[in-house]
Amino acid sequence: MARTQGSHSDITGPRIRTTALSLFAQHGFAAVSMRQIAGEVGVQAGALYNYIPDKQTLLFSLMEEHLRELLQTRATREKPADTLDRLEDFVRFHIRFHLARPEAVFIAYMELRNLTEENFAAIEDLRRTYEMELEAVLRTGVEEGIFSIPDTKIATRAVIAMLNGINTWYRDSGRLSLEEVETIYWNMVRQAMGHA
Amino acid sequence: MARTQGSHSDITGPRIRTTALSLFAQHGFAAVSMRQIAGEVGVQAGALYNYIPDKQTLLFSLMEEHLRELLQTRATREKPADTLDRLEDFVRFHIRFHLARPEAVFIAYMELRNLTEENFAAIEDLRRTYEMELEAVLRTGVEEGIFSIPDTKIATRAVIAMLNGINTWYRDSGRLSLEEVETIYWNMVRQAMGHA
DNA sequence: GTCTATACCCAGATAGAC
DNA sequence: GTCTATCTGGGTATAGAC
Structure with missing residues (x-):
């Protein structure tokens, strides 16, 4: 993957983020080195610092981006008027959104320990x-x-x-479709909430 | 916490385990160094290797011990004959057991990525x-x-x-007692399972 | 914008004295 | 059983040439 030389600012920036996301999800933030990220991207470690100030900020910005997208997507969605329909909409939306980006979800839950105090507070705020x-x-x-x-x-x-919990076991190739999983969980949620 | 010198095999062994458990839960396995563990225990890093072969084995044995104790405790418990009572017993037992040892629970779920393939398989087997x-x-x-x-x-x-999920928010000092939490969750579980 | 080189520090693990 | 000392490797981040 060695890069000879040259300028690729449009490509390298996003590639650093997707590569880091994937590696952090697989091995954990603390277990992944900057050299490893750079290696997968195809640049030298030093080049990463043209795009990110440090490793901590990289982690934070990945989590923040994920949660902002979640809130944004949710906010621009039309909501049913009826309360029961609204709960169903939330459940189905949540499942679909989270299953579509398992790596970001995983990191946003597992790497909270590795955030600085301020960054942690900001992420928790978005989640709340x-x-x-x-x-x-x-x-x-x-x-x-x-x-x-x-x-x-x-x-x-x-x-x-x-x-x-669905994210820990669901696979596209599994025996149940996304639609079936949604329906099964929607029924469990509805019943758990004591709906007749 | 510096130790002068001397032999403390009965004390040091267990202390290494409880200290490692606590540090791994707080900062994550990959982020904790052997020197850090040794420092909290009050010995030099080299001394740890009189008790454990390596860091990976330490992690594995902590997880394994937790799950074996879970299975052991569960196996020696008297079970109700009635099916509904049995589910209630399982739910209350699970909550109580897991809230009593949050650090071990946390590690057993969060550090699976850091196990070798064989160790991972063994832990997953116990959980299953x-x-x-x-x-x-x-x-x-x-x-x-x-x-x-x-x-x-x-x-x-x-x-x-x-x-x-209860482990992520329950605190002994919170507004709800363990008994109340158990009852609330038991009702949600019962209803979610479609019990009339 | 990327490279090479490097400063500086800490990791896991082992050897041998006591 | 613990210590001190050390091996070997790798970590984050920066400096300066191209």
């Missing part, structure tokens, strides 16, 4: 924003009497944890 | 054994007609993921 939408739906449903759960905060966490 | 008990209960319940789930394998994973 996302989860608050789900909690709002659940609270509305409780007020309307269609859900029966004693604590919407806990129910929110339970739903998110259950859905995130 | 544990989860198979839950799946057996669910399958029995479906046959008896008290649960209504289309796929017991997926339901098993969903329940485990939901319960494991």
Whole structure:
């Protein structure tokens, strides 16, 4: 993969990010070296620093980009008016979005320990924003009497944890289609929330 | 914490393990050095190798010990005859056992990437054994007609993921007691499994 | 923008004195 | 069983030539 020489600013920048994402997901942030990333990209380690200030910032920006895209995509989506439909929409959206980018999801959950304090706080803030939408739906449903759960905060966490678990086992080549998985989980979530 | 000199085989061995467990949970396996472990224990790095062959084996043995204790504890527990009671027993046991040793749980899930192929296979085998008990209960319940789930394998994973999520937020000092958390989750699980 | 070279530091693991 | 000392390799990041 050795590069002779030359200027490739449009290509190298994005390639560093996708390569780092993939390597961090496979081996973990701390276990991946800058030399390793550079090697896969096809440049020398020093060249990476034309694009990123340091390794920590690279990790943070990958996580931040992922969460911002999540919020952005969610925000521009048309939402059903009915509360039950809204929960179904959230569940199906969550599964689809997260299964489509397993590496980013994995990093965003597993590498929180490796963020500096400030960066950690920023990422947690974005995640909280996302989860608050789900909690709002659940609270509305409780007020309307269609859900029966004693604590919407806990129910929110339970739903998110259950859905995130899919990423640990789902494979495109598996025996169930994405649509089937969505439906199975949607039913479990609906029932768990005490919907009749 | 410098140790002058002398022999402490009964103390040092266990201390290495508890210290490593704690440091790995906090910073991640790859980010913790042998010198760091030795420093906290109060010995020089070289002395660690009187107790462990290498860092990889240390990680593996910590995970293995955790899972063996899980299986052991579970095996020697009296099980209710009724299927619904059995599921409730599993849920409450799982929550209690895992909340009691958050560091070991965290490592056993987060550091799988850092195991060699053989060690990974051994750990996954132990985990599968544990989860198979839950799946057996669910399958029995479906046959008896008290649960209504289309796929017991997926339901098993969903329940485990939901319960494991508790470890990411539960604190002894929080607003809910362990008993309350258990009951809330037990109800969500029961309903998710389609129990009337 | 990328290269080569390097500063500086720390990693895992071992050898041999005590 | 622990220490000190050390081997060997690799880490992040920077400097300066092209």
